Amino acid sequence: MKRFRALVMAMALILGITGPAFSQFRFPMPEFESGYQHPEMLLPPPEAGMGLLDAVVLFCALSLTAFVVLKQRSRRTIFMIAIFSVLYFGFWRKGCVCSVGSVQNVLGALIPGSDVVPVVVLLFFILPLVFALFFGRVFCASVCPLGALQEIVAIHPVQLPRPLQTVLGLIPYVYLGLMGLSLATGAGFLICRYDPFVGFFRLGASFSMFLVGGIFLVAGIFIGRPYCRFLCPYGVLLGWMSRFSKWHVTITPAQCVQCRLCEDSCPYGAIKEPTPEDRPMPRRQGAKRVGLLLLLTPVIIAVGAWTGAASHQVLARLHPTVQLAGRIAAEERGVYTEMTVASEAFRSGSKTIPELYQEAQTAIQSFQPRSAWFGAFMGLVVACKLIALTTVRGRVDYEADRGACVSCGRCFVYCPVEEENASE
Amino acid sequence: MNERIRRRDFMKVVAGAAAGGLAWRAVRPVSGETVWQLDPEKCVQCGRCATHCVLNPSAVKCINSYEICGYCDLCPGYLQLGAKLDTGAESQLCPVSAIKRKFIEDPYFQYVVDEDLCVGCGKCVKGCARFGNGSLYLQIKRDLCVNCNECAIAVGCPAEAFQRIPAEDAYLLKTAQKGAPGQE
Numbered sequence: 001m002k003r004f005r006a007l008v009m010a011m012a013l014i015l016g017i018t019g020p021a022f023s024q025f026r027f028p029m030p031e032f033e034s035g036y037q038h039p040e041m042l043l044p045p046p047e048a049g050m051g052l053l054d055a056v057v058l059f060c061a062l063s064l065t066a067f068v069v070l071k072q073r074s075r076r077t078i079f080m081i082a083i084f085s086v087l088y089f090g091f092w093r094k095g096c097v098c099s100v101g102s103v104q105n106v107l108g109a110l111i112p113g114s115d116v117v118p119v120v121v122l123l124f125f126i127l128p129l130v131f132a133l134f135f136g137r138v139f140c141a142s143v144c145p146l147g148a149l150q151e152i153v154a155i156h157p158v159q160l161p162r163p164l165q166t167v168l169g170l171i172p173y174v175y176l177g178l179m180g181l182s183l184a185t186g187a188g189f190l191i192c193r194y195d196p197f198v199g200f201f202r203l204g205a206s207f208s209m210f211l212v213g214g215i216f217l218v219a220g221i222f223i224g225r226p227y228c229r230f231l232c233p234y235g236v237l238l239g240w241m242s243r244f245s246k247w248h249v250t251i252t253p254a255q256c257v258q259c260r261l262c263e264d265s266c267p268y269g270a271i272k273e274p275t276p277e278d279r280p281m282p283r284r285q286g287a288k289r290v291g292l293l294l295l296l297t298p299v300i301i302a303v304g305a306w307t308g309a310a311s312h313q314v315l316a317r318l319h320p321t322v323q324l325a326g327r328i329a330a331e332e333r334g335v336y337t338e339m340t341v342a343s344e345a346f347r348s349g350s351k352t353i354p355e356l357y358q359e360a361q362t363a364i365q366s367f368q369p370r371s372a373w374f375g376a377f378m379g380l381v382v383a384c385k386l387i388a389l390t391t392v393r394g395r396v397d398y399e400a401d402r403g404a405c406v407s408c409g410r411c412f413v414y415c416p417v418e419e420e421n422a423s424e
Numbered sequence: 425m426n427e428r429i430r431r432r433d434f435m436k437v438v439a440g441a442a443a444g445g446l447a448w449r450a451v452r453p454v455s456g457e458t459v460w461q462l463d464p465e466k467c468v469q470c471g472r473c474a475t476h477c478v479l480n481p482s483a484v485k486c487i488n489s490y491e492i493c494g495y496c497d498l499c500p501g502y503l504q505l506g507a508k509l510d511t512g513a514e515s516q517l518c519p520v521s522a523i524k525r526k527f528i529e530d531p532y533f534q535y536v537v538d539e540d541l542c543v544g545c546g547k548c549v550k551g552c553a554r555f556g557n558g559s560l561y562l563q564i565k566r567d568l569c570v571n572c573n574e575c576a577i578a579v580g581c582p583a584e585a586f587q588r589i590p591a592e593d594a595y596l597l598k599t600a601q602k603g604a605p606g607q608e
Contacts, residue, residue, distance in 0.1 A: 025557050027494035034529045038490035042539065043595050044567040046459060094479070096570045104573065115588065118457045126444070189573040204480035320579070341476075341580045348470070348582035 051120035054093060058127055061085060061143045065407070066135040069249045073419075075409040078141055082148035090145035095201035099124045099139065100146060100234040101191045103176075108183045128234075132241035136248040140228060140238060140406035146197050147232075150225040151408055153217050157224040157267030165269045166389070168230040169404075173381040176233035178318065181374045185366050187319040196227060224267030228406065239403040249400060249407045253419040256397035263398065265414040270404040274395045286390065293387050300386075301379035308375020309368060316367040325360035328353060458588035460575045461596045464561035466585035469546035469553065473562055476577040477544070483568040484544035484577065486522070486537050489598055492559035495532035499525070501552030501560045502535055517547050539565065558598065566594045 061081060068077045089095065102117075102125040109117045117125075128139035140147045160168075179190045192198075196213040199205025205213075219226050228235055242248070251262050251271065262271060281289075308315075316322045320342070327343050330336055332353070339347065346356065400411075462473070462484065473484035502523050507515035511525060522541035526534045537560070544562060552560040578586035589596065 025492065026555075027496065027557055029491065029493075030495050030532050032529060032532065036528050036532075036534075038493075038534070039536065041487055041489065043487070043563075043597075044565065045594055046566040046569075046571070046591060094570055096572065101573065115458055116456070192573045198478075202478055202480070204478070341472075345580055345582040348468075349584060 051097065051118070054089075054097065055120050055123040055127070057088060058124060058143065062127060062131045062138055065138040065142050066131060069138055069141060069407045069409060070135060070247055073253060073409065073412050075412050078407075078409045079151070082142035082151050085143050085145050085148040086152065088145075089143075090149065090197075090201040091203075095145055095195070095198040097121050097124050098146070098195075098198075099128050099144060100232060101189070101195070103234050103237065104179060104183060104189050104191055107180060111184060129237060129241050132238045132245060134246045135407075136242045136245045136400075136402065137235075137238045137406045140235065141408050144228075145201065146195075147225065147228050147406065149197055149200075149217070150220045150228060153220045154224045154267055155221050158222050159264060159267075160223065160269065162269070165229075166385070170381065170385065171230050172233050172236045174378065175231055176236050177374045177377045177381075178315075179233055180377075181315065181367075181370055182318045184370050185316075185319060185363065187363075190318070191233065225406070229268060229404075242405070243403045245402060248402050249405065249409070251398055251400060251411045252415045252417045254417050257417055258397070259416060260398075261416060262411045262414040265411045266405075267410065268404060268406060268408070270401040270406070271411065272395060272399050272401050274397060275392060286392065289390050290387060293383065293390060297380070297383040297387075300383045301376050304379025304382070305372045305376040308378070309372040311375075312367040312371035313364060315371045315374070316364040319360075319363045319367070321356070321363050322360045325356050328356060457591040459564075459566060459571050459591045459594065460569060460578065460586055461564050461589045461594070462562060462577075462581075462585045463587060463596050464563070464585075464598055466583045467546070467549070467562055468583045468585075469550040469562075470582055471545050471547070472580045472582075473577050474543045474545040476580045478572060478576050479568065479570065481542075482544040482577075483564050483570070484562050485539050485542045485565050485568075486544065486546070486548055486560055487563050488535050488537055489559045489561070490534075492557050492598060493535065494557045494559070495528065495534060496556060497531045497533055499533065499535060499552075500555035501548035505551070505555075517551055519543075519545060519547065523548060535560075561598060563595055563597075 061084070065078065065081055068074055068081070089098070097120055102121045105115075105117045105121045106125045108114045128143070131138055142148050142151065175190075182188060182190050194212075196209070196216045199209040199213050216227055258274070263273065265271070317326070324342050324346060327336070327340060328346065331339065331343060474482050477483055502517060502525060503511075503515050504517050513521060516523070520541045520543055522538045522543075524536045524538055526536070528534050546562055548560050549562055552558055575586055
């Protein structure tokens with residue numbers, strides 16, 4: 001009997017019984033005479049413990065950094081924690097979960113019908129913000145693997161012109177807005193898609209990801225933390241929190257003596273100089289200008305909203321379906337001869353081209369109202385920035401810009417003032 | 425006086441915790457979390473699971489469902505089509521020799537996939553699905569998968585076999601009940 005069965009199997013193979021493609025369950029389960037028991041299938045559940053361990057490590061790293069930044073004031077230790085974070089959160093945990101990306105999950109959870117946020121992701125979102133509210137951006141200093149990596153490569157940073165920094169500093173808000181827009185329209189997770197460094201952490205990524213990451217790292221040698229300062233959307237939120245922080249790192253451990261030694265020490269442009277004796281303009285004129293800007297704010301927001309709504313077709317290209325429809329349309333016209341991964345996948349699937357175009361059209365329509373909101377948000381950001389540039393706050397000492405300072409501790413060594421331990 | 429300030433600080437902390445708790449309740453799952461998994465019924469064995477995953481090697485591995493397996497001597501998932509009954513490496517279908525063959529009793533052989541070697545290319549899956557019982561199939565190993573927000577394989581999958589499923593389910597398994605002969 002067994003011999004016969006084996007023969008049938010062999011015949012089936014030799015003759016190549018094709019039958020209907022992928023019809024399965026051809027042979028019955030054998031009846032074993034030797035009392036054979038098949039092994040268990042190895043189907044391990046997700047490692048929930050590992051994620052919680054990550055959250056604990058995150059909490060410890062944040063606490064340690066806060067202590068080192070505020071009490072110990074040791075740049076060396078901060079640098080050591082940065083190396084640890086790159087190794088642990090970066091290479092060991094492969095750059096995921098990261099707080100920067102968690103913004104999307106938390107924001108996405110507010111949209112009805114979306115996925116819920118896992119506890120670990122929520123912790124990664126909240127913990128750095130809470131720490132920023134108490135101690136400043138200690139997360140950026142040495143815990144964030146993206147920030148820590150850039151902190152390590154910033155060997156020869158140069159100062160960028162102030163106006164350039166201000167303009168480039170608007171990009172994170174654009175990124176934050178675009179992220180919200182793409183979440184609301186179902187275009188996916190922008191931050192994950194364009195994370196420059198995760199490819200290094202995973203030791204494998206597309207060529208373009210490596211290229212962009214490499215450019216950021218090489219640029220990061222001369223321009224301090226290009227991703228953190230001019231792209232990171234989570235940095236925006238941390239900056240908001242840090243402005244109201246209860247304690248914050250100070251350049252000098254005691255009383256500033258106005259020696260100006262720290263003036264150029266910050267590679268991230270986060271040291272605010274004392275306001276000059278003669279103010280740039282009379283107080284009355286400044287107040288008038290702020291008033292005018294406040295009146296103009298609704299106008300700027302309206303202009304932003306209108307511009308956003310008008311450019312919804314361009315913004316809709318963030319959506320993968322719209323991209324794919326564009327690609328397929330171009331391929332049909334004969335613009336491209338090669339297929340991309342997505343278009344090849346589409347063509348070997350069961351969906352028809354008109355269906356795809358219909359889907360893309362629906363996606364573009366869903367962008368119209370939301371693009372207006374995005375534009376309004378950008379208008380508000382620009383208005384706030386203008387007001388912030390117009391208001392001059394009186395300062396007598398060199399102080400850290402609480403919003404921009406990442407508590408890296410590079411300025412410590414420049415300050416000649418010594419801690420007043422003896423007098424206490 | 426000192427005591428009083430401390431109490432106020434305490435109240436602050438309590439208020440903060442309450443606010444945090446409310447936020448937590450607002451975001452906390454009502455339904456469960458979801459994870460990526462691939463549906464073996466939809467899979468067309470294009471081979472992209474091996475190349476598109478952000479992990480290297482891929483988190484997608486081949487598993488052998490022993491309840492469905494026919495324990496064939498001439499296993500179409502183990503041996504190359506047209507190969508003689510010779511288990512040398514040149515006859516094996518698996519490019520990394522991840523399938524281990526063990527004699528059970530005449531004429532049955534047990535096939536175990538070595539997960540550490542498997543790259544998830546699906547070559548054996550194709551053979552088994554075409555000529556065998558379809559007991560070899562691909563699954564995302566949940567202990568390996570980092571559960572990206574945007575699964576890179578899902579983007580490239582031509583069969584739309586990747587989907588998010590409840591985290592408690594974790595796997596999408598074929599069952600012997602789905603029309604296997606001799607299993608009714």
